Amino acid sequence: MSNKMWGGRFASAPDRVMEEINASIGFDYKLALQDIEGSKAHVSMLAATGIVPVADAEAIAAGLDEIRREIETEKFTFSRALEDIHMNIEARLSELIGPAAGRLHTARSRNDQVALDFRLYTRDTIDTLDLQLRDLQQALAEKALAHAGTIMPGFTHLQVAQPVTFGHHLLAYVEMLSRDRGRLADARARLNECPLGAAALAGTSFPIDRFATAKALGFEKPTGNSLDSVADRDFVLETLAAASIAAVHLSRLAEEIVLWVTPQFGFVALSDKFTTGSSIMPQKRNPDAAELVRGKTGRIFGALNALLVVMKGLPLAYSKDMQEDKEGTFDALQSLSLCLAAMTGMVRDLEPDVARMKAAAGSGFSTATDLADWLVRTLKLPFREAHHVTGRLVARAAEKTVGLEDLSLAEMRDVEPRIDESIYTVLGVENSVASRTSFGGTAPENVRAQAQGWLDRLEK
Numbered sequence: 001m002s003n004k005m006w007g008g009r010f011a012s013a014p015d016r017v018m019e020e021i022n023a024s025i026g027f028d029y030k031l032a033l034q035d036i037e038g039s040k041a042h043v044s045m046l047a048a049t050g051i052v053p054v055a056d057a058e059a060i061a062a063g064l065d066e067i068r069r070e071i072e073t074e075k076f077t078f079s080r081a082l083e084d085i086h087m088n089i090e091a092r093l094s095e096l097i098g099p100a101a102g103r104l105h106t107a108r109s110r111n112d113q114v115a116l117d118f119r120l121y122t123r124d125t126i127d128t129l130d131l132q133l134r135d136l137q138q139a140l141a142e143k144a145l146a147h148a149g150t151i152m153p154g155f156t157h158l159q160v161a162q163p164v165t166f167g168h169h170l171l172a173y174v175e176m177l178s179r180d181r182g183r184l185a186d187a188r189a190r191l192n193e194c195p196l197g198a199a200a201l202a203g204t205s206f207p208i209d210r211f212a213t214a215k216a217l218g219f220e221k222p223t224g225n226s227l228d229s230v231a232d233r234d235f236v237l238e239t240l241a242a243a244s245i246a247a248v249h250l251s252r253l254a255e256e257i258v259l260w261v262t263p264q265f266g267f268v269a270l271s272d273k274f275t276t277g278s279s280i281m282p283q284k285r286n287p288d289a290a291e292l293v294r295g296k297t298g299r300i301f302g303a304l305n306a307l308l309v310v311m312k313g314l315p316l317a318y319s320k321d322m323q324e325d326k327e328g329t330f331d332a333l334q335s336l337s338l339c340l341a342a343m344t345g346m347v348r349d350l351e352p353d354v355a356r357m358k359a360a361a362g363s364g365f366s367t368a369t370d371l372a373d374w375l376v377r378t379l380k381l382p383f384r385e386a387h388h389v390t391g392r393l394v395a396r397a398a399e400k401t402v403g404l405e406d407l408s409l410a411e412m413r414d415v416e417p418r419i420d421e422s423i424y425t426v427l428g429v430e431n432s433v434a435s436r437t438s439f440g441g442t443a444p445e446n447v448r449a450q451a452q453g454w455l456d457r458l459e460k
């Protein structure tokens with residue numbers, strides 16, 4: 001049998017390998033609902049402009065609704081011989097309503113059709129991801145509010161640096177996720193132009209109304225250049241870039257969870273819901289979900305990189321290379337969605353070990369900066385000199401293997417004679433965090449206000 005869609009020019013069927021390499025139905029079936037939505041908007045415009053008879057347009061729309069039901073109830077049979085989702089649906093339409101089905105493809109090509117379907121899919125997915133990012137922000141902000149005063153070590157170089165609060169640490173991710181949402185919103189705003197009506201590449205001689213289809217499909221306006229409409233995939237690249245950056249953020253939080261649940265850190269515990277055991281070592285509690293969030297980052301970056309490479313050398317307009325835009329994108333965006341769900345679950349689930357975190361916060365002379373600041377404030381030492389004096393006190397404490405707060409006043413005065421009793425008020429981790437009241441700083445009162453502010457904004 002020669003091909004249904006272009007049988008006029010072809011006498012025989014494609015080679016088996018030709019069919020195999022050419023077919024995209026194995027993955028673009030995911031665009032079925034978008035394809036139907038686009039076709040319905042197209043055919044109603046064709047009727048309104050008098051390009052196809054109203055009766056045929058109505059039969060087509062009813063047939064498309066029937067096909068949607070078949071797909072939703074899993075009664076639709078996808079066929080590889082029909083190559084892709086567009087031809088699968090059109091072929092079924094002609095089975096259902098007969099020759100009138102042939103009018104649907106007037107003033108349209110699969111090139112603008114697939115560009116449309118993929119934009120609709122990407123737009124829908126951005127909306128879902130935005131909701132999920134919001135949920136994760138909310139989970140983080142709630143935990144942050146509950147732990148606005150829970151003290152933990154803040155790290156630089158993964159060395160204990162200065163005490164911070166757990167709430168403050170969690171809110172750092174709320175900020176990152178807010179920028180992730182902003183990037184997705186930017187991508188969405190730019191992609192929100194309708195390519196339908198660009199036809200194969202040059203536009204069409206039929207008196208179509210591109211503004212009507214754009215409006216019906218929720219787009220801002222039609223795309224301005226027919227070649228660009230069918231030839232670019234920057235809307236996907238941008239979405240994948242935003243997804244990749246979000247994945248970086250999730251991966252870093254995942255890595256921290258992996259560290260925090262180790263017996264060595266012991267900062268947080270995950271319940272059995274988010275932990276797996278080992279088949280051989282009965283004592284093990286593994287944070288597999290966090291590891292997978294970290295691990296799936298690879299395929300998300302991979303999809304971005306793959307599509308950049310696919311697109312970089314293509315002359316305008318459409319080339320079949322572009323069919324390679326889909327699988328990686330579906331996989332990447334679905335993976336990000338799953339990672340967001342898993343991360344939200346873990347954040348809600350995890351419980352910090354408050355005492356353990358606080359003890360760790362005091363280790364490694366983490367209040368040395370507070371001591372230096374005290375010398376500057378109280379003794380009016382220049383900061384560099386205060387740094388030096390503090391360094392010598394740290395060396396003393398290290399020699400004796402005690403904390404700074406355990407040095408006696410006499411020992412301190414040995415290094416700097418003007419030091420008095422009041423120095424001890426800045427040495428505890430509580431004093432340290434409470435004093436960080438600068439805007440954006442870690443003081444519990446700041447953190448409480450920030451967390452509450454986020455929760456109020458996220459409600460809206």
Ligand code: ARG
Pocket residue numbers: 024028084085110111114318320322323
């Ligand atoms: N399945 C194709 C794709 O995903 C649809 C467009 C086909 N266009 C063409 N001129 N062969 O890119």
